[in-house]
Amino acid sequence: MRAASLALRVAPGPARRPARRALARLPERDPHRGRGGASRYGPRGVPAPAGVPGAPVPGRVLHLVTNSLPYRNAGYTVRTHAVARAQRQAGLDPQVVTRLGFPVAQGIWDGRPAQVVDGVPYHRLLPLRMPGTPEAALARNAELAARLVERLRPAVLHAATDHPNGRVALALRESFGLPVVYEVRGFLEETWLTQGPGRGRDSASYRERRALETHCMKAADLVLTLGEAMKEEIVSRGVPEDRVRVVPNAVDEVFLQPLPDPGDLRTRLGIDPGEMVVGTVSTLTPHEGVGTLLSAGAELRRRGVPLRLLIVGDGPHRAALERQAAGLGLRDAALFTGRVPYAEVRAHHAVLDVFAVPRTAERVCRLVTPLKPVEAMAGGLTVAASDVAAMGELVEDQVNGRLIPPGDVQAWADALEILLYSPNRRRMMGDAARARVARDRTWAHIAGRTRDAYRGLGAV
The missing domain is CATH 3.40.50.2000 (Glycogen Phosphorylase B;)
Known part of the structure; x- marks a missing residue:
């Protein structure tokens, strides 16, 4: 689907306004x-x-x-x-x-x-x-x-x-x-x-x-x-x-096209030219595991890696994640954009060096494969994901991405550090990821x- 069309191409029509009490009667107790x-x-x-x-x-x-x-x-x-x-x-x-x-x-x-x-x-x-x-x-x-x-x-x-x-x-x-x-x-x-x-x-x-x-x-x-x-x-x-x-x-085939130039958005986000970016697009709930990514990012910055973290999305866990980022010394290094229009998702993909899916080992994460990493792979991004069965259906380790033990901060930091300093490897993985999606996931x-x-x- 053409991303820009989702919020704009809505056929007009007359709107009626039911009374406020008319459509709010479901019980709210327990x-x-x-x-x-x-x-x-x-x-x-x-x-x-x-x-x-x-x-x-x-x-x-x-x-x-x-x-x-x-x-x-x-x-x-x-x-x-x-x-x-x-x-x-x-x-x-x-x-x-x-x-x-x-x-x-x-x-x-x-x-x-x-x-x-x-x-x-x-x-x-x-x-x-x-x-x-x-x-x-x-x-x-x-x-x-x-x-x-x-x-x-x-x-x-x-x-x-x-x-x-x-x-x-x-x-x-x-x-x-x-x-x-x-x-x-x-x-x-x-x-x-x-x-x-x-x-x-x-x-x-x-x-x-x-x-x-x-x-x-x-x-x-x-x-x-x-x-x-x-x-x-x-x-x-x-x-x-x-x-x-x-x-x-x-994905729609538009996602298989080359990503847009990231320069303007990087500038608006305050990302310096020499900084590398790892991030995700997600609903911010506990089982998405974004806390693991924050902790791994803090470890990489302690190692001297010029890293910024880009967290795109919103959800019930956002405030807790922002507090965690501040406690880890990432107040300026972790960028929380909130929810962005669907038309802007690919622009945020273009800012990233690595797309992260740090899901926990909860049963729901082992079973259900999300949409967001498919969209990232279509754009040629290297995806680093938790090594759970559902993600293994998308990511082939060391071929079109990396699979990393869920919740293991040191393992995540080590794997991300190697990827960030290996642009040729990322490029090959990204090309393989795009080909994987183009083959049977349109x-x-x-x-x-x-x-x-x-x-x-x-x-x-």
Whole structure:
């Protein structure tokens, strides 16, 4: 996708403004338990909504997602948009519908029922009032989605994690007889474990989340996922291997073009010509391991390496990381830019000598391959990543990057020092990385994989 288009090419349309109370009724007490201590998720099955089946339009896909561009810019929303755009170019007719209340329930006062971004139609489900419980919200989500299905007549329902989207799609299958694809983009119950103290696999919340995700995987007609480690996990939950296909994260071909000249941005960031830069683009959460990168950077500066660290992104761990950087004496050496527009990501890539993915050894990191390093590799950057299974699917050590023990500050410092003082090695690794992505990790390639998957379900 052309990066600059994401926030600009939004078809105009009339906006309505629901009352503030209309779309803010979900309970806020305990984020994991409902009224009376009951599960917030309710029964696994969402009631099948009333609907009149019609003749499906071959090749028309209804993607059910949580949120979307242009209001949420993250790996999840970028993937949705990129897949849909590539599917259009491949001759399919993708339509996207976001979860009940989005974006108004998130405080974004755009009440249009639909909008078009880069040619991709996005549909919104905006009731006059949000239901008072999660169970009722899912039922209402299915009811409004059923009206959309009646009008659009898709040939396949393609839901992306997490489980509410999958459960709504399964309810629609009961009403309309359409095949359901469940796309597992992550294991959010594993992510939940990393987000605070006192969370364990023996907790009711974890078990409920895992059970509901597994339910969606088993009930779907086909499961798509991002990598082989994720596929192995899904199969281990009882899903037949022949019903699971890998459709990895990818890039638009614009990312394969040479990176822009970094001079102006280096100047604006205050980076001197002789300084070397290691950095990352990431959501700043604990399991991303940016603290390891900061500690390794401090060690390199103690060794006399003229290093700056560039941390692009935002998230709940940012304040803690900034405090850590100050405590390590990196107040001026570590640059925290916050979130930058997607159109500027490649400009920040161009500033870097090495792109770092210092993820921890948490189970979610071992399983899930992120999008950001794929984008960096496409630009010819050398990627230094934690040696976990998911990253091993992208990075071949000493060939197109480096794999380093997660959390090992000395190992990270040693590996980065060698790379920083080896420009020819970095260049060769970067060239190999770009070739790896160009071979089978473009969105056009992924669109072909999804088309083949739909064809197997009789939807094309």
